[in-house]
Amino acid sequence: MTTLLFATNNQHKLREIREIIGTSIQIISLNDAGFEGDIPETGDTLAENACQKARFVYERTGRDCFADDTGLFIDALDGRPGVYSARYAGEGCSFDDNVRKILAELEGVENRKASFRCVICLILEGKEHLFEGRVDGIILTERKGTDGFGYDPVFRPKGQLQSFSQMPPYLKNGISHRGRAIGKMLRFLGN
Numbered sequence: 001m002t003t004l005l006f007a008t009n010n011q012h013k014l015r016e017i018r019e020i021i022g023t024s025i026q027i028i029s030l031n032d033a034g035f036e037g038d039i040p041e042t043g044d045t046l047a048e049n050a051c052q053k054a055r056f057v058y059e060r061t062g063r064d065c066f067a068d069d070t071g072l073f074i075d076a077l078d079g080r081p082g083v084y085s086a087r088y089a090g091e092g093c094s095f096d097d098n099v100r101k102i103l104a105e106l107e108g109v110e111n112r113k114a115s116f117r118c119v120i121c122l123i124l125e126g127k128e129h130l131f132e133g134r135v136d137g138i139i140l141t142e143r144k145g146t147d148g149f150g151y152d153p154v155f156r157p158k159g160q161l162q163s164f165s166q167m168p169p170y171l172k173n174g175i176s177h178r179g180r181a182i183g184k185m186l187r188f189l190g191n
């Protein structure tokens with residue numbers, strides 16, 4: 001069975017990736033691999049950051065691995081928070097702080113269009129492969145639902161009646177940015 005190390009410190013992403021991938025590939029966490037410490041993330045694009053994270057972990061572990069870099073791009077905010085989605089409300093901020101900040105910035109704004117975009121960088125025997133996934137939707141005026149993480153309570157995908165936080169995981173994963181990017185990676189690995 002293929003074994004891949006997932007270069008993330010975000011436990012929500014780890015759970016989601018395991019739910020999406022199921023048992024076809026064994027996903028090892030940084031913890032399982034005995035890897036400790038921060039992974040730098042200083043790029044200006046999702047692809048640069050995904051590759052930086054994957055390369056950093058590959059160089060230190062020598063294991064085939066992948067990293068995911070994700071951002072929420074809001075039209076009315078000129079694409080913010082975008083690449084800076086994790087620390088939008090400042091260093092050490094919580095998911096809730098970030099949600100509060102975008103809701104305040106969008107107060108009274110009619111155009112609520114946004115997209116989640118995810119880039120995965122997979123490193124197999126030292127060679128990099130990129131996979132992208134995107135989902136379009138809108139930013140709600142208030143939080144809805146309790147599942148998921150990050151900006152999920154205020155993001156409703158196009159054509160859906162529920163926010164990502166109101167959906168059972170299989171529904172979110174079936175249409176999400178991450179689900180789509182991982183689907184491409186699995187098809188590549190299957191070939």
Ligand code: ITT
Pocket residue numbers: 007008009010013041053068069070071072084085086087095098148149150151152164176178
């Ligand atoms: P790693 O770099 O360790 O993987 P991170 O949390 O820093 O973890 P990102 O930079 O890719 O990861 O993610 C940016 C932020 O975007 C993340 O902290 C969440 O707030 C948000 N985010 C990512 N994926 C999301 C999702 O599926 N649903 C809602 N918000 C998400």
